[in-house]
Amino acid sequence: MKNKMFIANFLFIIFSLGILTFITPDKKISAVEKRELAQLPNVTRDNILNGESLTNFQDYFNDQFYTRDFLIKIYTKGQLLLNKSMINNIVITEDNWLLGEPIEENKNDIDIGLDNLYKFSNFLEKNQVEAYFALAPNSMNLFSNKYPDYLKENKGIENRSYFLSEFPTNMHLIDLPDYFSDHYSYAEQEGFYYRTDHHWNMKGAFIGYQEIMNQMEKTSSGIKVQAKDADDFIIDCNNEAAFVGSRNIQLYGLIDARGEQVCRYLPNKINLSEFSAIDRNGNHITDFNKIFGSGLNNKKVSYTDLFSYDYPEIKFSFENTNNRRLLILKDSYANPIIPLIASHFSETFILDIRHYKGDISKYVSSNGIDIVLILYNDTNLSGEMYKFIKD
Numbered sequence: 001m002k003n004k005m006f007i008a009n010f011l012f013i014i015f016s017l018g019i020l021t022f023i024t025p026d027k028k029i030s031a032v033e034k035r036e037l038a039q040l041p042n043v044t045r046d047n048i049l050n051g052e053s054l055t056n057f058q059d060y061f062n063d064q065f066y067t068r069d070f071l072i073k074i075y076t077k078g079q080l081l082l083n084k085s086m087i088n089n090i091v092i093t094e095d096n097w098l099l100g101e102p103i104e105e106n107k108n109d110i111d112i113g114l115d116n117l118y119k120f121s122n123f124l125e126k127n128q129v130e131a132y133f134a135l136a137p138n139s140m141n142l143f144s145n146k147y148p149d150y151l152k153e154n155k156g157i158e159n160r161s162y163f164l165s166e167f168p169t170n171m172h173l174i175d176l177p178d179y180f181s182d183h184y185s186y187a188e189q190e191g192f193y194y195r196t197d198h199h200w201n202m203k204g205a206f207i208g209y210q211e212i213m214n215q216m217e218k219t220s221s222g223i224k225v226q227a228k229d230a231d232d233f234i235i236d237c238n239n240e241a242a243f244v245g246s247r248n249i250q251l252y253g254l255i256d257a258r259g260e261q262v263c264r265y266l267p268n269k270i271n272l273s274e275f276s277a278i279d280r281n282g283n284h285i286t287d288f289n290k291i292f293g294s295g296l297n298n299k300k301v302s303y304t305d306l307f308s309y310d311y312p313e314i315k316f317s318f319e320n321t322n323n324r325r326l327l328i329l330k331d332s333y334a335n336p337i338i339p340l341i342a343s344h345f346s347e348t349f350i351l352d353i354r355h356y357k358g359d360i361s362k363y364v365s366s367n368g369i370d371i372v373l374i375l376y377n378d379t380n381l382s383g384e385m386y387k388f389i390k391d
Contacts, residue, residue: 092251099140110163111166114167114386119388119389129371131171133172134373134375135173135376136377137176137177137378141154174216192204197243199333216371233268242257244302265336275287275315278311280311304335307335310354313356314350327369327371329372331376331380333375
């Protein structure tokens, strides 16, 4: 009798979980795993016969299983209690920094990216457009010594060195990793980054902004773009907020993030005469505050809440004497300082090539661009963000 009761209860639990899995709304994305989740598959005669439907349903059930996130969180807590240094593809260092998995060597991909960069730099030179490439230091490279010895070597610095050795000579390089290491101590550089996120904080980004503008001031043909001091900007902080780092999300926020800086700098918007953005659905947005710092006053604040999401296209018009048109091609490292850089130019256009699908060379021509600034972090050396000119 006891055995029958045990089997009955077991089957009840299994069938109940199955039913709950199917009636609970499906999740499309796993924020923890940073991937799309399997959706309810279509069943056809062909995929039943070839066994594909069985595989699809197995993937669907694995991804949408009721209480899945709860179970993964319990697993993550257990791994932390065991002092594991690699959990959910996140490396936890001895001093509680969260880093991504070590970067592998990818010279072949970098060669393809460089070839595209050469084509673009030659196009800009031919059309008398000034070209700058600012390389921002990624924490995975800057603090590569933090990786545990048992992990494979992080090749990020080697990749960067190779990229720079083949860099186009007709494009101005702004090497921020070298600038950081030459002018700031290791401890100071630690203060420029979030421990629980893959980005720099406002302090580090602002120093990057200053060096970018100072280098442009030195080399640009007759424009005045000297960097401003922090006191020249509006500084907004939320000292009550809990910072939610991108890597900590993958660990269910279980790493203590106290002390993470939740501040942003903004230019005086009195001189901002026009602003617009296009989101990924093609919607036009003209409210600056809906794009930059929209979640600053939340109780929990992420990097995107504090600065900005990655929009396909943004445009600024400022009233100033520098009558030049700047195009910024960027990844997410640029988000904190886009408004600061834009305040130096009469018109600034920002494109994120991951989401803007047009031809960048045509965009330069049709918008009368005078200066192009590419601002990528130094792990972003290849891939779709180097497809500047469509075939």
